[in-house]
Amino acid sequence: MVGISSSAQITDWLVPGRTLFLAIHVLGVACFAYIVAKRLVPLVRAQRDLRFDRPLTRLGRVLKFWLGQWKHPRYKFAGTLHILIFTGFILLAVRAFTVLIVGVSENFVMPGLSGRTGHVYDIVTDYAATIVFLCMVIAAIRRLVFKPTRYAVPAKYGKPHTADAVFLLGLIALLMVADSLFAASNAAGHAQHGQPVEALAVLSLPWVIQLVIGSMPTATLWVLNVTAYFVHELTFYFLLCYRPFGIQFHVETSLFSVYFSKLDRGTVKPVRWGVPDDNLDQVQSFGVKKFEDFTWKHMLDFYSCADCGRCADNCPANAAGRPLAPRFLTIKARDYAFQHYPVFGKAHNHEPLIGNTYSEDEIWSCTTCGACEEECPLLVEYIDKIVDLRRGMIDDGNVPQSLQKPLKALESRGNPYGKLEKKKADWVKTGEFPQTCGVKILSGNDRADTLYFVDSITSYDDRMQSIGRSTARILSHVGEDFGILGGAEKDSGHEVRRFGEEMLFLALRDHNTEAIRASGVQRIVTADPHAYNALKHDYKDVPPVEHISQVIAREVRAGNIQFAPVEDTDKVYAYHDPCYLGRHNQIYDEPRAVLDAIPGLKRVEMKQSRDRSFCCGGGGLMLFYEPKEEQRMGVLRVRMAAEAGANVIVTACPFCMVNIEDAIKVAGLEGKMSAIDMTELVDRNMVRQVCSEKLETATCGG
C-alpha cells in the first residue's frame, strides 16, 4: 500500500511522519481529555441523582432511542437526515480509527476487517462517507436557504446559531472529503503502479474523486494523499476538541443522556434524591436556585441538547407567545456552564439563576404538558427542572401574587378557591340529581367498593359539577358500588407539587391518603386526569386508580353501556387529549374507543393529537396564574379543531373544559363550536333501559 506507507514514512518539516502523526494523536487525545474533564467539573459539584437502577431497561432505551433513533422520524425530513448521518458516523467510526492508526503503524488492519469482510466494509463506508457528505450539503442548504423557523433564535434569547451550525457541517463535510480523497489517491496510486487495488464503491465520493485525479502524475497523487491524510487527521481532532464547546457535544454525551434518562412517566423528581419525605425539614434549601443545585443528569442534559428546536416547536407556551421556549431553557443553562466553568481558568461567579439566566415569568409559564419531553430525540428532561426552579422560587418566597391566594386557600381550606369544606359535596344535592342518582359519602359510616375521587374543580365549579354528576350516573348505571369522600377530600395537590410547593403537597397527600384508607375502598376512579396522575404516581399506599374513560371503555366492551345514536348528525367531533391522560399516562385509545362506540358519531382527528396533543392552557393553579402571552393556548387549540373540520371538542378533563369553553368565546366561535366532556357525552347518549322506562332509582341509584 504505497500511499498509506508514504504517509507514515514521509519526512516533513524535518519530522518523520510517524512521529508527527503520533504527536498529533497524543496531543489531540490529551486536549480532548482535558476539555472533557473540565466539562465534568460542574457535574461533580451538582446534586445527587439516582440513575443507576434498572440497567436492562436503560440498555433497552439506548437500543431504542439512541441506536434506533426512535424519535427522529417524528420530523420526517430532518429526522431522516439525522438517521443517515448517525448511521454513517457509526459505520465510519472504525474506518476513522483505522486511518488514524495507519499514520503511525502503516500496516495496521482493524481486527476482523481483513480480507473479504474488510473489502465489504470499505465499500459500505465509501457509501457512508458519501451519504454523510451529501447530508452535510443538504443540511447546510436547509440552514442557509430554507431556514426552518424552529432554528431561528429570537433576539431575547441571543444571537442566531446558524454560523456555528454551518461551520460544524462544513467541518464534517471536510472530514468526509479528506477521507475520500485519501482513499481515492491511494487507489489511483496503486493503479498507476499496476499494484492490486480493491475497487472503490461505484458512484461513491472516493470513486468520483478517483475519476478526477486518476490520471494525475504520481507525484501529485502522493502530495494529495499526504495532504488528505494530514487534513483528515487535523479535522478529526479539531472536531473532537471543538465539539465540547457547542451543540455537537451530543455526539459524545447522548449515549449517556439516553442511558440515564428518566424512566418513570408522570412523576416529579424528589426535592433531593435520597432524602425521604420525612427528613425534608433538614434540607437547607429547596429546589434549584443556583446552577449547582441542578442534578448531574440535568447538567448532562444541557450538554446533550442538540439545539434542534423540536421542543420549542411543540411547546404550547412558546406558541402562545409566553416567555418560555424549552430549547433556550437548556441553551441558556449550557451557556452558563461554559461561561462559569471555563476550559481555561477557574470556575467563578455563581449568581442566582432567577433574575439572571431565567426570568420568573419564564419558569411560571410552563403548564408541564410534557410536549417538549415527548418530542426530544435525546430524552432531555424539562418538567423536573421547571419544578425544581419553582421549588427554589417558592423557598425564597418569590411567588406571583396571583398564585399566593390559591396556595394559601389550599393550606387553610384544602382547595384553591377558599370554599368551605362542608360544601364540597353540595354538587350531589343539586336539583333533581339526588332523586335519580344517590351518591354515598364515605367519610361517615357508609362503605363502598369504589371511591370516586372528585377533586376541587369538579366539586366546587358550577359548570364542572355537571362532569361530576355525569360520572356518578355512569358509575351507577354500570352497577358500581361507589361513594365520595365529601368534605374529607382535599385537593389532590397535583399542581401544588408541580408548582413547587412540595411541603403543602405532602400535607394534602397525607391527609387524602389517610381519608382514602379510612374509607376502606378497594379502588379509585376519577374523571380528572390531574387527580388521576397524582393518585397514580404521586401518592403511595392507596388502592389502584382508574380514569373514568378506562372504566367506560371496559363497560362498553362488556356490553354494559350501550349508546343511542347521536341526534344531531351535523355535528363533527374531535377528541382533545388532556396532557395528563395522554402524554403522561398513555391513555389515548380508550376515550376514542368510547366515542367510536356511539352510533352515528362523526369523529375527526386534529393534526396535533395523541402524543402531540396541544395543551389547552393548563390545569389547577395554572388557572390562577396570569401569564404574559400574545394569545391563549386554548384559542390556538380551538382553531386547530376548527381546521380539522370539527364543531364539537370532546375532552376528558375539567380543566380542559374551562380553557376550551373560554377559548371558544375568546375566538368568537360561540354558536359554531362547543365543548363537551366525555362523561357528559356518554351520560347523554347512554341507553338507560330500566331508568327511562320506570324512572326509578333501582339501577340508577348508587
Place this chain on the structure above:
Amino acid sequence: MEILVCARRVPDTSENEIEINAAGTDIERDELVYSVNEADNYAVEEALQIRDRVGGNVTVVTIGGEEDEEILRRELAMGANQAVLISDDAFSGSDGRGIATILTDFVKKGHYDLILTGVQAEDGAAQVGGMLAAMLDYPFASLVNSIAVEDGKLRVSREIESGNREFNEIDLPCVLSIQTGINEPRYVGMRGIRQVASLHIPTLGASDVGIDRTAVGEVAAKVKRVDYFVPALSKGAQILHGSREENADQVLELVAAKGGLK
C-alpha cells in the same frame, strides 16, 4: 433602622362565607379561617425590604390571644427578626383608641425609628395608625404607597384621589399606614412556618408593658359596636338580553338616556 409593624389577625374574606350570627351582634366565627390582615402583610414586606436596604431590625407586634400567634409566626417566616404578642384579659372590648393606647405604651418601651401599620384592618376602621401617631406625638402619613429612606427622614408617596400620588418628606421617627400594592409580599409556605415553629414569641401582659388597665378595654371604650346588618338586595339591577352587539347598543342607549353621554 428599627422598624415596628403592627399587624392583626382577621377572618380571611376570600376563604370564608361571612354570615351574621342569630343575635346580630357579631359574625359567625365557628368555621372561619383566619389570616394576617392583608394591608399589614404589605407593611411587613415593606419593613423587610427597608431593613434589607439599610440594615436594622423588624419587629412585628399584635394584640390578641394565643390564637393570634399564628400570624406572628407567618411574619417571622417571612423574615421578621422578632415578634411580640401583647395579651391581657383587660384588653378585651377595646375600641380603636384603646388599641392605640396599648401600642403607644409598647412603642415607648422600645426604640423604634419607624412604625408601620396596615392602612386598615379588614374588619376595622382605619383609625389606629393615626391615633397611635398622635399619642406618640410622631408625624403620620396615611395611604403610603412608596417609601425611600433618606438621611434622618423618609420620602414617601401617598395615594390620593384617582390613583394619583403625592410625595412627602417626613421626619423620623414617624408612623405610616401602608396601602396594599406598595410591594409584592413574599410567599410563605408551610416549610417556612415549620422552620420558625420553635422560635419563642414573647407574650407581654398589661403590667409588662406598663399599661393603665382603666385606659383600655371595655371600661375605657367610647365607641361600641351595636349592630351588624347585611344590606337588603335592592332592585336596581337590569339584565340585558341578546347578542353582544345588541347588548353594547343597549348599554349606550341606557347611558345616553341617563345623561351620561352628551
